[in-house]
Amino acid sequence: KRAYERPTDSDGKRVLVDRVWPRGVRKTDAAIDYWVKELAPSTELRKWFAHDPSR
Numbered sequence: 071k072r073a074y075e076r077p078t079d080s081d082g083k084r085v086l087v088d089r090v091w092p093r094g095v096r097k098t099d100a101a102i103d104y105w106v107k108e109l110a111p112s113t114e115l116r117k118w119f120a121h122d123p124s125r
Contacts, residue, residue, distance in 0.1 A: 077101035089113060 073092040077084060083103045089110045091097070111119070119125050 073100050073102065089116065 085104045086102045087106050087109045089107050
């Protein structure tokens, strides 16, 4: 489930795996239990990918 989607009671633990916090989402509203930046792709890889599905 994306961090932009509202949390529900049936979600269980919510883990964010990203180097940057989602824009426009308050930490209190997201109800993220764990934020593990270390597992996310590097900044260089994120910039190279640039939301291009062919990559």
